[in-house]
Amino acid sequence: xxxxxxxxxxxxxxxxxxxxxxxxxxxxxxxxxxxxxxxxxxxxxxxxxxxxxxxxxxxxxxxxxxxxxxxxxxxxxxxxxxxxxxxxxxxxxxxxxxxxxxxxxxxxxxxxxxxxxxxxxxxxxxxxxxxxxxxxxxxxxxxxxxxxxxxxxxxxxxxxxxxxxxxxxxxxxxxxxxxxxxxxxxxxxxxxxxxxxxxxxxxxxxxxxxxxxxxxxxxxxxxxxxxxxxxxxxxxxxxxxxxxxxxxxxxxxxxxxxxxxxxxxxxxxxxxxxxxxxxxxxxxxxxxxxxxxxxxxxxxxxxxxxxxxxxxxxxxxxxxxxxxxxxxxxxxxxxxxxxxxxxxxxxxxxxxxxxxxxxxxxxxxxxxxxxxxxxxxxxxxxxxxxxxxxxxxxxxxxxxxx
Numbered sequence: 001x002x003x004x005x006x007x008x009x010x011x012x013x014x015x016x017x018x019x020x021x022x023x024x025x026x027x028x029x030x031x032x033x034x035x036x037x038x039x040x041x042x043x044x045x046x047x048x049x050x051x052x053x054x055x056x057x058x059x060x061x062x063x064x065x066x067x068x069x070x071x072x073x074x075x076x077x078x079x080x081x082x083x084x085x086x087x088x089x090x091x092x093x094x095x096x097x098x099x100x101x102x103x104x105x106x107x108x109x110x111x112x113x114x115x116x117x118x119x120x121x122x123x124x125x126x127x128x129x130x131x132x133x134x135x136x137x138x139x140x141x142x143x144x145x146x147x148x149x150x151x152x153x154x155x156x157x158x159x160x161x162x163x164x165x166x167x168x169x170x171x172x173x174x175x176x177x178x179x180x181x182x183x184x185x186x187x188x189x190x191x192x193x194x195x196x197x198x199x200x201x202x203x204x205x206x207x208x209x210x211x212x213x214x215x216x217x218x219x220x221x222x223x224x225x226x227x228x229x230x231x232x233x234x235x236x237x238x239x240x241x242x243x244x245x246x247x248x249x250x251x252x253x254x255x256x257x258x259x260x261x262x263x264x265x266x267x268x269x270x271x272x273x274x275x276x277x278x279x280x281x282x283x284x285x286x287x288x289x290x291x292x293x294x295x296x297x298x299x300x301x302x303x304x305x306x307x308x309x310x311x312x313x314x315x316x317x318x319x320x321x322x323x324x325x326x327x328x329x330x331x332x333x334x335x336x337x338x339x340x341x342x343x344x345x346x347x348x349x350x351x352x353x354x355x356x357x358x359x360x361x362x363x364x365x366x367x368x369x370x371x372x373x374x375x376x377x378x379x380x381x382x383x384x385x386x387x388x389x390x391x392x393x394x395x396x397x398x399x400x401x402x
Contacts, residue, residue: 022354022357022358024340024344024354026348028348029340029343029344029348032336032339032340032343033336033337033339033340034336036335036336036339036340037333037336040329040332040333040335040336041329041333044325044328044329044332048325048329049325053249053315054321054322054325055317055318055321055322055325056249056251056315056316056317056318056321057188057315057316057317057318057320057321058313058314058315059186059187059188059189059313059314059315060313061187061188062184062185062186062246062310062311062312062313062314063184063185063187064182064183064184064185064310065182065183065184066093066094066180066181066182066244066308066310067092067093067180067181067182068092068093068094068096068178068179068180068181068306068308069092069178069179069181070083070087070096070098070176070177070178070179071083071176071177071179072172072173072175072176072177073172074086074170074171074172074173074176075170075172076102076170077102077104081170085099086098086099086100086170086173087099088281088283088301088303094307094308094309094310095305095306095307095308096305096306097279097281097301097303097304097305097306098173098176098219098303098304098306099170099301099302099303100169100170100173100233100234100235100237100302100303100304101167101168101169101170101234101235101237101301101302102167102299102300102301102302103161103162103163103165103167103299103300104297104298104299104300105159105160105161105162105297105298105300106297106298107295107297108157108158108159108284108295108296108297108298109157109158109292109293109294109295110156110157110158110294111155111158112142112153112154112155112158113139113153113154113156113158113159113160114146114149114151114152114153114154114160115137115138115139115141115151115152115153115154115160116151116160116162117137117151120137120151120152121150121151121152122145122146122147122150122151122152123145123147123150124145124147125143125144125145127145127152128141128142128143128144128145128152128153129143131152137154137160138154138156138157138160138161139154139155139156139157139158139160140154140155140156141153141154142154142155157296157298161298161300163300169234169235169302170234171234173219173230173234173304174218174219174220174223174230174234175218175219175220176218176219177205177216177217177218177219178216178217178218178219178222178306179215179216179217180195180215180216180217180242180244180308181194181195181196181215182194182195182215182244182259182308182310183195184246184310184312186248186314188314189250189314189316191248191250191254191257191314193246193248193254193257193258195213195215195244195258195259196213196214196215197213200214200215201214202216204216205217205218205221206218206221206261207221208225208261212260212261213258213259217242217261219304222240222242222263223240223263223304225262225263226240226241226263226264226265227265228240228265233265233278233304234302234304235278235302236277236278236279236280236302237278237279237280237302237303237304237305238265238267238278238279238304238305239265239266239267239279239304239305239307240263240264240265240266240304240305240306240307241263241264241265241266241306241307241309242261242262242263242306242307242308242309243261243262243263243264243309243310243311244259244260244261244308244309244310244311244312245259245260245261245262245310245311245312246259246310246311246312246313246314247260247312247313247314248312248313248314248315249314249315249316250314250315250316251315251316251317257314259312266307267279278302279302279303279304279305280300280301280302280303281300281301281303282298282299282300282301283299283301284296284297284298284299285297285299341358345358
Protein backbone atom coordinates (compact mmCIF):
# COMPACT_ATOMS: atom_id res chain seq x y z
CA UNK A 1 0.00 0.00 0.00
CA UNK A 2 2.79 2.47 0.92
CA UNK A 3 4.63 1.71 -2.30
CA UNK A 4 1.45 2.36 -4.26
CA UNK A 5 1.01 5.76 -2.60
CA UNK A 6 4.60 6.73 -3.34
CA UNK A 7 4.23 5.66 -6.95
CA UNK A 8 0.98 7.62 -7.16
CA UNK A 9 2.71 10.77 -5.91
CA UNK A 10 5.45 10.32 -8.49
CA UNK A 11 2.97 9.88 -11.35
CA UNK A 12 0.91 12.88 -10.16
CA UNK A 13 4.06 15.04 -10.14
CA UNK A 14 4.97 14.26 -13.72
CA UNK A 15 1.71 15.54 -15.20
CA UNK A 16 0.85 18.56 -17.34
CA UNK A 17 -2.10 20.84 -16.67
CA UNK A 18 -3.49 23.29 -19.21
CA UNK A 19 -6.08 26.02 -18.94
CA UNK A 20 -9.48 25.73 -20.47
CA UNK A 21 -9.78 27.66 -23.72
CA UNK A 22 -12.98 29.34 -24.86
CA UNK A 23 -13.17 30.47 -28.50
CA UNK A 24 -15.15 33.71 -28.76
CA UNK A 25 -16.25 34.46 -32.32
CA UNK A 26 -16.59 38.22 -32.08
CA UNK A 27 -15.23 40.67 -34.66
CA UNK A 28 -14.93 43.41 -32.06
CA UNK A 29 -13.06 41.41 -29.42
CA UNK A 30 -10.97 39.63 -32.04
CA UNK A 31 -9.93 42.93 -33.63
CA UNK A 32 -8.98 44.40 -30.23
CA UNK A 33 -6.98 41.28 -29.40
CA UNK A 34 -4.98 41.30 -32.65
CA UNK A 35 -4.48 45.08 -32.57
CA UNK A 36 -3.07 45.03 -29.02
CA UNK A 37 -0.85 42.06 -29.90
CA UNK A 38 0.41 43.94 -32.96
CA UNK A 39 1.20 47.04 -30.88
CA UNK A 40 3.17 44.97 -28.36
CA UNK A 41 5.12 43.18 -31.10
CA UNK A 42 5.90 46.45 -32.90
CA UNK A 43 7.04 48.02 -29.63
CA UNK A 44 9.42 45.19 -28.80
CA UNK A 45 10.76 44.77 -32.33
CA UNK A 46 10.98 48.45 -33.27
CA UNK A 47 11.84 50.17 -30.00
CA UNK A 48 13.28 47.58 -27.62
CA UNK A 49 15.34 45.53 -30.08
CA UNK A 50 16.13 47.84 -33.00
CA UNK A 51 16.25 51.28 -31.37
CA UNK A 52 17.41 50.45 -27.81
CA UNK A 53 19.38 47.37 -28.94
CA UNK A 54 18.18 45.35 -25.96
CA UNK A 55 19.93 42.29 -27.39
CA UNK A 56 23.28 43.85 -26.43
CA UNK A 57 25.21 44.19 -23.22
CA UNK A 58 26.31 47.81 -22.75
CA UNK A 59 29.26 49.63 -21.20
CA UNK A 60 28.50 53.16 -19.97
CA UNK A 61 31.50 53.61 -17.66
CA UNK A 62 33.86 55.00 -20.27
CA UNK A 63 37.31 56.28 -19.33
CA UNK A 64 38.32 59.49 -21.09
CA UNK A 65 41.31 61.81 -21.46
CA UNK A 66 41.25 65.24 -23.15
CA UNK A 67 44.09 67.50 -24.27
CA UNK A 68 43.53 70.88 -25.96
CA UNK A 69 45.76 73.31 -27.79
CA UNK A 70 44.86 76.78 -29.09
CA UNK A 71 46.55 78.45 -32.06
CA UNK A 72 46.39 82.02 -33.35
CA UNK A 73 47.74 85.57 -33.04
CA UNK A 74 45.86 88.76 -32.26
CA UNK A 75 46.43 92.45 -31.58
CA UNK A 76 45.39 94.17 -28.38
CA UNK A 77 46.52 97.54 -26.94
CA UNK A 78 48.98 97.87 -29.81
CA UNK A 79 50.61 94.58 -28.86
CA UNK A 80 50.70 91.20 -30.61
CA UNK A 81 49.04 88.58 -28.40
CA UNK A 82 49.98 84.90 -28.61
CA UNK A 83 48.74 81.78 -26.82
CA UNK A 84 50.72 82.53 -23.67
CA UNK A 85 48.95 85.91 -23.40
CA UNK A 86 45.30 85.02 -23.94
CA UNK A 87 44.83 81.34 -22.92
CA UNK A 88 44.18 80.49 -19.25
CA UNK A 89 45.22 78.06 -17.84
CA UNK A 90 48.30 77.12 -19.82
CA UNK A 91 48.19 73.33 -19.25
CA UNK A 92 45.90 72.53 -22.20
CA UNK A 93 43.24 70.72 -20.17
CA UNK A 94 39.58 70.10 -21.02
CA UNK A 95 38.59 73.43 -19.40
CA UNK A 96 40.25 76.60 -20.64
CA UNK A 97 39.57 80.25 -21.47
CA UNK A 98 40.35 82.48 -24.45
CA UNK A 99 40.59 86.10 -23.32
CA UNK A 100 38.81 88.51 -25.68
CA UNK A 101 38.85 91.79 -23.69
CA UNK A 102 40.96 93.29 -20.89
CA UNK A 103 40.71 96.14 -18.41
CA UNK A 104 44.20 96.82 -17.05
CA UNK A 105 45.10 98.80 -13.95
CA UNK A 106 48.84 99.44 -14.11
CA UNK A 107 51.49 100.25 -11.50
CA UNK A 108 49.53 99.24 -8.42
CA UNK A 109 51.36 99.40 -5.09
CA UNK A 110 50.32 98.74 -1.50
CA UNK A 111 48.88 101.81 0.24
CA UNK A 112 45.81 103.94 1.01
CA UNK A 113 43.62 105.34 -1.78
CA UNK A 114 40.02 106.19 -2.67
CA UNK A 115 37.60 103.46 -3.76
CA UNK A 116 35.90 104.75 -6.87
CA UNK A 117 32.28 104.01 -7.66
CA UNK A 118 28.87 105.67 -7.25
CA UNK A 119 27.89 103.68 -4.15
CA UNK A 120 31.18 104.61 -2.40
CA UNK A 121 30.66 108.38 -2.60
CA UNK A 122 30.69 110.19 0.72
CA UNK A 123 30.61 113.59 2.42
CA UNK A 124 31.77 112.48 5.89
CA UNK A 125 33.15 109.41 7.67
CA UNK A 126 29.68 108.24 8.67
CA UNK A 127 28.88 107.52 5.03
CA UNK A 128 31.85 105.12 4.89
CA UNK A 129 31.23 103.24 8.15
CA UNK A 130 28.47 101.15 6.54
CA UNK A 131 30.97 99.69 4.07
CA UNK A 132 33.36 98.36 6.71
CA UNK A 133 33.65 94.59 6.33
CA UNK A 134 32.44 94.60 2.73
CA UNK A 135 34.15 92.26 0.23
CA UNK A 136 32.84 94.01 -2.88
CA UNK A 137 35.53 96.68 -3.13
CA UNK A 138 39.21 96.58 -4.12
CA UNK A 139 40.53 96.74 -0.55
CA UNK A 140 39.71 96.99 3.14
CA UNK A 141 37.61 100.02 4.10
CA UNK A 142 39.15 102.24 6.75
CA UNK A 143 35.97 104.17 7.54
CA UNK A 144 37.56 107.44 6.41
CA UNK A 145 35.99 109.73 3.83
CA UNK A 146 38.42 111.46 1.50
CA UNK A 147 36.45 114.67 1.18
CA UNK A 148 38.73 116.15 -1.50
CA UNK A 149 37.56 113.48 -3.95
CA UNK A 150 34.32 112.54 -2.22
CA UNK A 151 35.11 108.80 -2.04
CA UNK A 152 35.62 106.32 0.81
CA UNK A 153 39.17 105.25 1.58
CA UNK A 154 40.47 101.68 1.32
CA UNK A 155 43.75 99.99 2.16
CA UNK A 156 45.14 97.69 -0.51
CA UNK A 157 46.57 97.82 -4.01
CA UNK A 158 46.40 101.39 -5.27
CA UNK A 159 45.16 102.93 -7.47
CA UNK A 160 41.97 100.87 -7.34
CA UNK A 161 40.42 99.35 -10.41
CA UNK A 162 37.88 101.26 -12.47
CA UNK A 163 36.00 98.57 -14.39
CA UNK A 164 33.47 101.02 -15.85
CA UNK A 165 35.84 102.01 -18.64
CA UNK A 166 34.99 100.82 -22.14
CA UNK A 167 37.56 98.78 -24.07
CA UNK A 168 37.45 96.97 -27.40
CA UNK A 169 37.60 93.21 -27.76
CA UNK A 170 40.23 91.31 -29.74
CA UNK A 171 38.61 90.71 -33.13
CA UNK A 172 41.21 88.18 -34.29
CA UNK A 173 40.05 85.70 -31.63
CA UNK A 174 37.18 84.68 -33.90
CA UNK A 175 39.67 82.96 -36.20
CA UNK A 176 41.67 81.19 -33.48
CA UNK A 177 41.65 77.39 -33.75
CA UNK A 178 41.26 74.80 -31.00
CA UNK A 179 42.84 71.37 -31.39
CA UNK A 180 41.11 68.69 -29.28
CA UNK A 181 42.77 65.34 -28.66
CA UNK A 182 40.42 62.85 -27.00
CA UNK A 183 40.93 59.18 -26.22
CA UNK A 184 38.31 56.91 -24.65
CA UNK A 185 38.40 53.38 -23.32
CA UNK A 186 35.52 50.96 -22.86
CA UNK A 187 36.83 48.74 -20.04
CA UNK A 188 34.07 46.13 -20.33
CA UNK A 189 35.10 45.34 -23.90
CA UNK A 190 38.77 46.30 -23.58
CA UNK A 191 38.55 48.72 -26.55
CA UNK A 192 40.38 52.05 -26.80
CA UNK A 193 39.55 54.65 -29.43
CA UNK A 194 40.81 58.11 -30.42
CA UNK A 195 38.90 60.97 -32.01
CA UNK A 196 41.03 61.13 -35.16
CA UNK A 197 43.00 58.63 -37.30
CA UNK A 198 46.83 58.57 -37.45
CA UNK A 199 46.91 60.02 -40.97
CA UNK A 200 44.74 63.07 -40.16
CA UNK A 201 45.32 66.17 -42.27
CA UNK A 202 46.52 68.83 -39.80
CA UNK A 203 45.31 71.56 -42.17
CA UNK A 204 41.67 70.48 -41.86
CA UNK A 205 38.96 72.49 -40.07
CA UNK A 206 35.89 70.89 -38.51
CA UNK A 207 32.67 71.03 -40.49
CA UNK A 208 29.62 69.00 -39.37
CA UNK A 209 28.84 67.98 -42.97
CA UNK A 210 32.01 67.92 -45.04
CA UNK A 211 34.57 67.18 -42.31
CA UNK A 212 32.80 65.81 -39.19
CA UNK A 213 35.84 63.98 -37.76
CA UNK A 214 38.43 66.76 -37.96
CA UNK A 215 39.72 67.60 -34.42
CA UNK A 216 40.56 71.25 -35.26
CA UNK A 217 37.79 73.76 -34.52
CA UNK A 218 37.56 77.43 -35.45
CA UNK A 219 36.24 79.60 -32.60
CA UNK A 220 33.81 81.45 -34.86
CA UNK A 221 32.40 78.15 -36.19
CA UNK A 222 31.90 76.80 -32.65
CA UNK A 223 29.95 79.91 -31.67
CA UNK A 224 27.85 79.71 -34.83
CA UNK A 225 26.98 76.05 -34.16
CA UNK A 226 26.06 77.06 -30.59
CA UNK A 227 23.65 79.69 -32.03
CA UNK A 228 25.87 82.57 -30.86
CA UNK A 229 27.80 85.32 -32.61
CA UNK A 230 31.33 86.36 -31.76
CA UNK A 231 30.51 90.05 -31.44
CA UNK A 232 27.83 89.42 -28.78
CA UNK A 233 29.90 87.11 -26.59
CA UNK A 234 33.36 88.68 -26.92
CA UNK A 235 32.47 91.84 -25.01
CA UNK A 236 31.14 90.32 -21.78
CA UNK A 237 32.41 86.76 -22.16
CA UNK A 238 30.47 83.52 -21.83
CA UNK A 239 30.64 79.77 -21.32
CA UNK A 240 30.58 77.34 -24.24
CA UNK A 241 30.26 73.58 -23.94
CA UNK A 242 31.90 71.24 -26.47
CA UNK A 243 30.26 67.85 -26.06
CA UNK A 244 31.98 64.78 -27.52
CA UNK A 245 29.66 61.77 -27.70
CA UNK A 246 30.77 58.19 -28.31
CA UNK A 247 27.95 55.80 -29.18
CA UNK A 248 29.55 52.63 -30.51
CA UNK A 249 28.14 49.34 -31.76
CA UNK A 250 30.82 46.66 -31.48
CA UNK A 251 28.71 44.22 -33.51
CA UNK A 252 30.16 46.22 -36.39
CA UNK A 253 33.89 46.78 -37.08
CA UNK A 254 35.68 48.77 -34.35
CA UNK A 255 36.77 51.33 -36.97
CA UNK A 256 33.15 52.50 -37.15
CA UNK A 257 33.34 53.68 -33.53
CA UNK A 258 33.72 57.42 -34.06
CA UNK A 259 32.71 60.49 -32.06
CA UNK A 260 30.13 63.16 -32.78
CA UNK A 261 30.37 66.77 -31.65
CA UNK A 262 27.78 69.25 -30.41
CA UNK A 263 28.07 72.77 -29.04
CA UNK A 264 25.95 74.81 -26.65
CA UNK A 265 26.15 77.96 -24.54
CA UNK A 266 26.18 76.81 -20.93
CA UNK A 267 25.40 80.16 -19.29
CA UNK A 268 22.48 80.98 -21.55
CA UNK A 269 20.10 80.57 -18.60
CA UNK A 270 21.65 83.73 -17.05
CA UNK A 271 21.25 85.81 -20.20
CA UNK A 272 18.56 88.03 -18.71
CA UNK A 273 20.35 88.56 -15.40
CA UNK A 274 21.78 91.96 -14.53
CA UNK A 275 24.17 90.48 -11.94
CA UNK A 276 27.29 88.53 -12.97
CA UNK A 277 26.52 88.65 -16.65
CA UNK A 278 28.92 86.91 -19.02
CA UNK A 279 32.23 85.48 -17.82
CA UNK A 280 35.21 87.34 -16.35
CA UNK A 281 38.03 86.89 -13.88
CA UNK A 282 41.05 88.79 -12.58
CA UNK A 283 44.74 88.04 -12.49
CA UNK A 284 47.88 90.10 -11.87
CA UNK A 285 51.43 90.27 -13.15
CA UNK A 286 53.93 91.24 -10.47
CA UNK A 287 57.14 93.21 -10.81
CA UNK A 288 59.87 94.43 -8.50
CA UNK A 289 61.76 97.72 -8.69
CA UNK A 290 64.91 98.35 -6.65
CA UNK A 291 63.72 101.85 -5.84
CA UNK A 292 59.94 101.49 -5.55
CA UNK A 293 59.63 97.91 -4.30
CA UNK A 294 56.90 95.51 -5.49
CA UNK A 295 54.21 96.65 -7.87
CA UNK A 296 51.79 94.94 -10.23
CA UNK A 297 49.48 95.27 -13.21
CA UNK A 298 45.94 94.07 -12.51
CA UNK A 299 43.99 92.53 -15.41
CA UNK A 300 40.21 92.09 -15.46
CA UNK A 301 39.74 89.60 -18.26
CA UNK A 302 36.56 88.94 -20.20
CA UNK A 303 36.86 85.54 -21.82
CA UNK A 304 35.09 82.71 -23.63
CA UNK A 305 35.20 79.78 -21.24
CA UNK A 306 35.31 76.40 -23.04
CA UNK A 307 34.38 73.16 -21.32
CA UNK A 308 35.05 69.92 -23.23
CA UNK A 309 32.70 67.17 -21.99
CA UNK A 310 32.85 63.50 -23.01
CA UNK A 311 30.05 60.92 -22.72
CA UNK A 312 28.80 57.82 -24.46
CA UNK A 313 28.37 54.07 -24.30
CA UNK A 314 29.08 50.94 -26.30
CA UNK A 315 27.13 47.76 -26.91
CA UNK A 316 27.71 44.24 -28.19
CA UNK A 317 25.47 41.21 -28.73
CA UNK A 318 24.97 38.99 -25.70
CA UNK A 319 22.79 35.90 -25.33
CA UNK A 320 21.54 36.64 -21.83
CA UNK A 321 19.87 40.06 -22.43
CA UNK A 322 18.54 38.73 -25.74
CA UNK A 323 16.77 35.79 -24.05
CA UNK A 324 15.47 37.98 -21.23
CA UNK A 325 13.88 40.43 -23.63
CA UNK A 326 12.46 37.69 -25.89
CA UNK A 327 10.76 36.11 -22.87
CA UNK A 328 9.49 39.55 -21.82
CA UNK A 329 8.10 40.06 -25.33
CA UNK A 330 6.20 36.74 -25.34
CA UNK A 331 4.89 37.39 -21.85
CA UNK A 332 3.73 40.87 -22.79
CA UNK A 333 1.78 39.56 -25.77
CA UNK A 334 -0.44 37.78 -23.22
CA UNK A 335 -1.58 41.20 -21.97
CA UNK A 336 -3.90 41.32 -24.98
CA UNK A 337 -5.77 38.29 -23.62
CA UNK A 338 -6.12 39.93 -20.20
CA UNK A 339 -7.51 43.10 -21.78
CA UNK A 340 -10.02 41.16 -23.90
CA UNK A 341 -11.16 39.16 -20.85
CA UNK A 342 -11.80 42.40 -18.95
CA UNK A 343 -13.88 43.71 -21.87
CA UNK A 344 -15.85 40.45 -22.27
CA UNK A 345 -16.56 40.03 -18.56
CA UNK A 346 -17.56 43.61 -17.80
CA UNK A 347 -18.47 45.73 -20.82
CA UNK A 348 -20.07 43.61 -23.56
CA UNK A 349 -23.60 42.26 -23.86
CA UNK A 350 -23.73 38.58 -22.99
CA UNK A 351 -21.04 38.81 -20.32
CA UNK A 352 -22.92 36.29 -18.13
CA UNK A 353 -22.85 33.62 -20.87
CA UNK A 354 -19.13 34.20 -21.31
CA UNK A 355 -18.58 33.83 -17.56
CA UNK A 356 -20.54 30.56 -17.59
CA UNK A 357 -18.37 29.21 -20.40
CA UNK A 358 -15.07 30.42 -18.98
CA UNK A 359 -15.53 29.58 -15.31
CA UNK A 360 -16.84 26.14 -14.21
CA UNK A 361 -17.74 25.70 -10.56
CA UNK A 362 -17.41 22.16 -9.12
CA UNK A 363 -18.30 21.21 -5.52
CA UNK A 364 -17.51 18.04 -3.55
CA UNK A 365 -21.18 16.86 -3.67
CA UNK A 366 -21.28 17.28 -7.42
CA UNK A 367 -18.07 15.31 -7.79
CA UNK A 368 -19.44 12.43 -5.60
CA UNK A 369 -22.79 12.35 -7.44
CA UNK A 370 -21.02 12.26 -10.76
CA UNK A 371 -18.90 9.34 -9.54
CA UNK A 372 -21.99 7.37 -8.41
CA UNK A 373 -23.71 8.01 -11.72
CA UNK A 374 -20.70 6.80 -13.62
CA UNK A 375 -20.59 3.64 -11.40
CA UNK A 376 -24.29 2.84 -11.95
CA UNK A 377 -23.98 3.53 -15.64
CA UNK A 378 -21.15 1.05 -15.84
CA UNK A 379 -23.26 -1.54 -13.87
CA UNK A 380 -26.22 -1.11 -16.22
CA UNK A 381 -23.95 -1.46 -19.19
CA UNK A 382 -22.62 -4.71 -17.72
CA UNK A 383 -26.14 -6.05 -17.15
CA UNK A 384 -27.16 -5.17 -20.67
CA UNK A 385 -24.20 -7.00 -21.98
CA UNK A 386 -25.10 -10.13 -19.92
CA UNK A 387 -28.79 -9.98 -20.87
CA UNK A 388 -30.02 -9.61 -17.28
CA UNK A 389 -31.54 -6.12 -17.39
CA UNK A 390 -35.23 -5.62 -16.47
CA UNK A 391 -37.11 -3.04 -18.52
CA UNK A 392 -40.21 -3.00 -16.29
CA UNK A 393 -39.45 0.44 -14.93
CA UNK A 394 -37.74 3.51 -16.36
CA UNK A 395 -37.43 5.23 -12.99
CA UNK A 396 -34.06 6.11 -11.53
CA UNK A 397 -33.98 6.58 -7.81
CA UNK A 398 -30.80 8.61 -7.62
CA UNK A 399 -31.61 11.05 -10.38
CA UNK A 400 -29.09 9.58 -12.78
CA UNK A 401 -29.95 8.89 -16.39
CA UNK A 402 -28.54 6.02 -18.45
